[in-house]
Amino acid sequence: MIDQSPALILLAPFLLAILLALLGIKREWLCFPLVIAGLAISVAASVVTLLRVIDEGTIQYFFGGWEPPFGINLRVDGLNALVALAVSTVSLLTAIYSKRAVPAETSDKVSQFYTLYLLSVTGLLGIVLTGDAFNLYVLIEISALTSYALIGMGSRRATLAAYKYLIMGTIGASFYLLGVGYLYIKTGSLNMYDIQEQIVANNLHGSPSIFVAFVVIIVGVWIKMAFFPLHSWLPNSYAYGPSTTSALLGPLVTKVMIYVMIRMILTVFGPEFAFDQLDWSNIIVWMSVIAILAASISALAQASLQKILAFLIIAEVGYMVGGVWLADKMGMIGSIYHIIADAFMTLCVFLFAGIIFTKTGRHDISAMEGLFTKMPLTMVGFLVGAFSLIGIPPTAGFFSKWYLIQGGISSGHYEYVAALLISSLINAVIFFRIIEIAYFGSKPAEGHGYHHNEEQKDGTMEASFSMLFPLLITAAVLLGIGLYNQEVVEIITNFVSQFNIGAIIL
């Protein structure tokens, strides 16, 4: 059973998705427990796999024992074991949250929603675990097609948003596929590790086809991760979809695509090619600086919490793209750590937004009036997420900034350091504006003192347990991976140390 753990991570949600499609339509009550069961198995399998990777190093898994080039192959190392655990945990927490949200928001399509939900998670987990560049394309499409549908189930504006996403997403995936095509022509292989070996063995680094393949793949992935200015599909998709969809896709899709970018750079093309030979570091770090600043400022201009979050995600994508292209070990470690940290902090705030929407039916930040007295526990969860996005110790967000800034300083990219700090400050403004509304109300009393508070006190309207629980767990995770960041970073460092990137300061 232990040996099967990598496969189980994706098979559990996949098989349950099929089961749910068959059984769920007639028996709606079955949906929620099945989803939770599937994702819980997936989380457990991820934990086992991660522990095995720490113990034994890289795990190769061949479906049905068929070895490449014929069989389907999963290959799990420190990087994707961590990301897979983050993906499965986030989707489990979101699923718990969805217990009340899904029947409320998509009442007539509960079983369809959950089937798509599980398939989407399967796609995302597959992208993370596969060792095959073409399978990765297929899995990108699985997760994308399901997410178009998941978004489209939202409010009326969601249909158009999903359509826009569909166009952009398809273009991005096609670019990626094109790149894989070039790679296949040149190396005759689709297995990521095999491609790398072929490139090195045949000395293909100077080949224009490989160059084109790299450019096309990176651009495709950038579109899929909403790297500014290729981000236009993201804000509306995440703002108008059902709250469960936003809480699933918002934290995960962009992060998984960052993973793909890192995987392509490190494993398929090799850092010597991507960083040393191409020497694009400066340009791309500057692009990420622009991305961070533009997205942060756009976030500042939004009035709806969902939109704010959408733009913050785009800014965070800038953090990670920049961090990777610092071509510095600390920057790479910071980016990978940030994948994990950011998944949980955006989840935290998306869950909060979902709770507020369920309670008030509103997205705008003035709906948060007086929440400190009305929903104290919910606010505690929100505060941890907000502090993490701002980067206040000891939350996870502080440490990811710590490592990223360290990378920026040791590689001499001070513009990137400045962008991170400015974006932290903008996040501080954004979140303290919300905290202020929650604390003072949108129109605080004139004059000295605050005296109309007593009767509101009993009127607590705390969210139901199934919504509060995942929020507080997420907050705890943020503090946990903050305080235990060394343990996480150690796994990442072991992974990154295999590669020859910049100088390491530890």
Next chain:
Amino acid sequence: MPSSLTSFTPVLATLVSLLAVLPIVLLGKRPNLREGATFLAAFIKFGLVVSMLPTILAGSTIEFTVWKIVPNLAIAFRVDGLGMLFGLVASSLWIVTSLYSIGYMRGLKEHSQTRFFTFFAISLSATIGVAFAANLFTLYLFYEMLSLATYPLVTHHQDKEARTGGRTYLTYLLSTSIGFVLPALIFVYVKTGSNMEFSNSGFLSGHITASEALILLLLFAFGFAKSGLMPFHSWLPGAMVAPTPVSALLHAVAVVKVGVFCILRVFTGVFGTDYLQDLDIATVVAWIAAFTVVVSSLIALTQDNLKRRLAFSTVGQLSYIILGAALLSDRAVTGSMTHIAMHAVGKITLFMCAGAIFVATGKKYISQMDGLGRKMPITFAAFSIGALSVIGLPPTGGLISKFYLVTGAMDADQTALLVIFLISTILNAAYLLPIGYRAFFPKDAQLANQPFSWKTTEEANWQCITPLSITAVLAILLFIKPQFLLQLAGLMVGTNG
């Protein structure tokens, strides 16, 4: 060589008020028990700090490493002379302020008192955490915690004014700490190969270039904006919207002193005075501080709102401390460390008097206080003693620290800065002395001719009067017995008082 002991006491001293949060919240419905919890925590905290005093005076340090947080860097505590000095000040004055808070908050029937006492306790944990931090990282951690924990206190009234004040407060404190201190911190971490432990001779020497050192020094000096160095001072008068006990403890003692404490730490523990002397860059900070001293004193002169006048006075007094540190001479640094205690005791008295006047009469403006000394003789007597201490006149402790600062300026051959000290002393006298004088000897002839009698006095409740009397007496005691403070400061500069 000073020895070092390992003990859990500094951690406990930091945590005790944080642990008190639980009983305070649970006893929210029973105010007397709730305040009992606050007192208990305050006394335990003070006891723990005092219990470490003999060890520190004997020249040892007490250390404890809690948690390795990033590679080669831990949350760690270390008590030395400077930390002990500040720890003593903060923990002893917390007891006094707790009593005062009860009198003030109940006297004015303020809302949300449980929240008030909760965040007060958290703020004290953060303050002691800063005092006993062993490295820059731990220091930063508690520094940020203090900024956030004091926000609900500053904005306690939850009205429009509080919102504006709170906004300014957080904007200044967070933007400087994230914008300046954090990058400086990581820069130090990268450049020194992750060594951030404070030591008496600093640890930066040899790791950075002179121009990097200047930039770092400025980043730290402005970044710790709690010290109110101009132009990052405006949060301080803005924060005066807070209830007076908050202004008294936090904005005369804890918050602002944490700011200057951090700067002192950076000067003595990170750079080291010798290294700064070699680089000759501290003069820049000295002049910025001197500018702040003069300008804030001039602004204080123009303020009619008593709390605002005191706030600007605080801005100036804090820069004395920074100026003393930046002079780098042994005596100036000793003076600057001692001034933390002396100014704290003097200024807290003044703030508590301002609060007592507000509780008893509702008056906030100095122009309304003509002749008020005859109604509130104890308050105004205490006020005058506090004022003497802040100005630096006998028989109060303020004289001692000022003496060291002035002679320290001579040692450093900074005649121009010496003149600044003298001018500002005159300004201090000009904005503080008339308040007490007018209260006892009003201009209005009718008021002046009324015979004084104890029966016609209208003092605030005893919980307000007792603490301010205690601190006024303390200000005089520190004049008579300043030796232990000088000894603690002496430990840091290698001389013995």
